[in-house]
Structures are given as structure tokens and as C-alpha cells.
Amino acid sequence: MNVVPILNYHGIEKQEGEYVWSETERPYVISTGNFSRQFDFLSANQFKSLSSDELGQWLMGSFPCERPMVLTFDDGHVSHYEHVAPMLKARNFKAIFFVPAGLVGQSHQMTWEQLKELVRNGFEIGSHGFSHVPLSNLTHHELWKELERSKLVLENRLGIKVKSFSVPRGYYQLRIREAALDLGYRFIFTSRFDINYRKQDHLRLNRLVVKRRLSFNRFTQIVRGDLGYIRVLEKAKETARRFLKPSFYDALADVKRLLTHG
Ligand SMILES: [Zn+2]
Numbered sequence: 001m002n003v004v005p006i007l008n009y010h011g012i013e014k015q016e017g018e019y020v021w022s023e024t025e026r027p028y029v030i031s032t033g034n035f036s037r038q039f040d041f042l043s044a045n046q047f048k049s050l051s052s053d054e055l056g057q058w059l060m061g062s063f064p065c066e067r068p069m070v071l072t073f074d075d076g077h078v079s080h081y082e083h084v085a086p087m088l089k090a091r092n093f094k095a096i097f098f099v100p101a102g103l104v105g106q107s108h109q110m111t112w113e114q115l116k117e118l119v120r121n122g123f124e125i126g127s128h129g130f131s132h133v134p135l136s137n138l139t140h141h142e143l144w145k146e147l148e149r150s151k152l153v154l155e156n157r158l159g160i161k162v163k164s165f166s167v168p169r170g171y172y173q174l175r176i177r178e179a180a181l182d183l184g185y186r187f188i189f190t191s192r193f194d195i196n197y198r199k200q201d202h203l204r205l206n207r208l209v210v211k212r213r214l215s216f217n218r219f220t221q222i223v224r225g226d227l228g229y230i231r232v233l234e235k236a237k238e239t240a241r242r243f244l245k246p247s248f249y250d251a252l253a254d255v256k257r258l259l260t261h262g
Helices: 032-044 052-059 078-090 112-120 140-158 174-182 216-222 228-243 246-261
Strands: 006-009 068-074 096-099 124-127 164-166 187-193 205-209
Touching (some): 006 187, 032 078, 032 216, 052 068, 052 187, 068 078, 078 112, 096 112, 096 164, 112 124, 124 140, 140 174, 187 228
Parallel strands (some): 006 205, 187 205
């Protein structure tokens, strides 16, 4: 395949009520049952999970791989330690966990000890900012501090090199790229819903977010790069987010719900 899907997950739960989720988190939470089904599909179809270094090589055309993919998990939720890591390990999958460094150890967040165990098990840890605030509202100085502090704290506490940054809420801006580049990050993972082709900008990677209501069928299509109308809708949503007032954005989200599930 000449494309690499980068999947983006958030919280996972065994059954409803296992964890408490906020209203904004809930649409992104999937069950361990659905998660298993998706990962068994990836396994059975010979998808190979790449590390960030391997992804960099693949994008430059120097990493031969029939079916590459990258697995990313945002927000540092404790379900990543309790459910996700064991399920990945059982299937021999690599993954990048993006952690808001300033929230480590808070309620429902992984602790430093748990993060260390992930590192010992060969998983990558990336920065998801320090305090998990959307960067678009910050001054240049505040933005810089979010990227710098999170990298330093993760590196010092875990004894690793942090190469990747996942943009909180996905709002990508050119100044994020500039700060990341200056601070020594090599990869920026955004929430732009698309697959990646060779030569894709390392500092602006697209991802396929997996939401609660994504059907299994649709999942098998998007990992193959067949995004169909989802891409059109997600692009419209992205544009709306940027240019329209919140009420228009909500109206568009309603249209999308209608088209997807109506
Ligand atoms: Zn996040």
C-alpha cells in the first residue's frame, strides 16, 4: 500500500460505568470488545505497526512495508495502561501514547510508574502539551512553554527522548510547527482526518480518529485508505471550525450525524 493510516484513539472501557467520562470525551470512548475486533482485523490483514522512526523512514521511501500503520492514543487516560497496552502486547503492536505531562497522576490519568512500565514494554511516549489546553488561544510565549515544558518533564521523568507531539484538540497552526521544530520535535500529529502519502510533511501528519459510533465496516474501509464521504464531511467540519461561528458549526455537525446514522 502506498498510504499509511495513523489511527487515533482516546479512552477505552470494558463496560459502561467503568470510568467517568466528560461529555466531550464520551463520543471518543470505545469498548474493549470493539477495540479487540478492530485489532484482530488489523492483525489478520497483516498490518504492521510502525514506530515514529520507522514512519519517518517510510515517508521518505526508505522503509519497505506492505501494510504500514501507526497507532496513537491521546490524553494519557488510565484505560491505556489497564486495557490498551495488554491488548497491544498480545498482538505485538507498537504504539505511541500522547500524554499531557502536567496531568500525570491526576484522577483517571496514568501515573509516572505506569508510564515507565509502558516505556519498559517498548511503547513510545509523546507530548500532548503540558496542561491539555487548546493552543490556538495562547500567546506565543504560552504556546512555547506548553511544548517545551511537556517535553522536558516527560524526558526527565521517564528517561526517554520525546520526538512526537500531538496537538491538543488537533487545532494545527503554523506557529505550533515553528515552536516544535525549534524545540527538537520531529513529528506533529494533528486531527486532520486523512491518510498519509509518501513525502507527507513530518510536522503535519493526518490521523484517522476512531470514534464510538464508527461502524466496524467503516473501520475496515478507512484503514485501507477508502475514506469516501467521511473525508468530505471531516474536511467541511475542519473548515467550519476555522471560519464559522459555533452555531453554524453545530448545525453542520447535526447534518453529519444525520448523514452518518440517519
Ligand atoms: Zn487530547
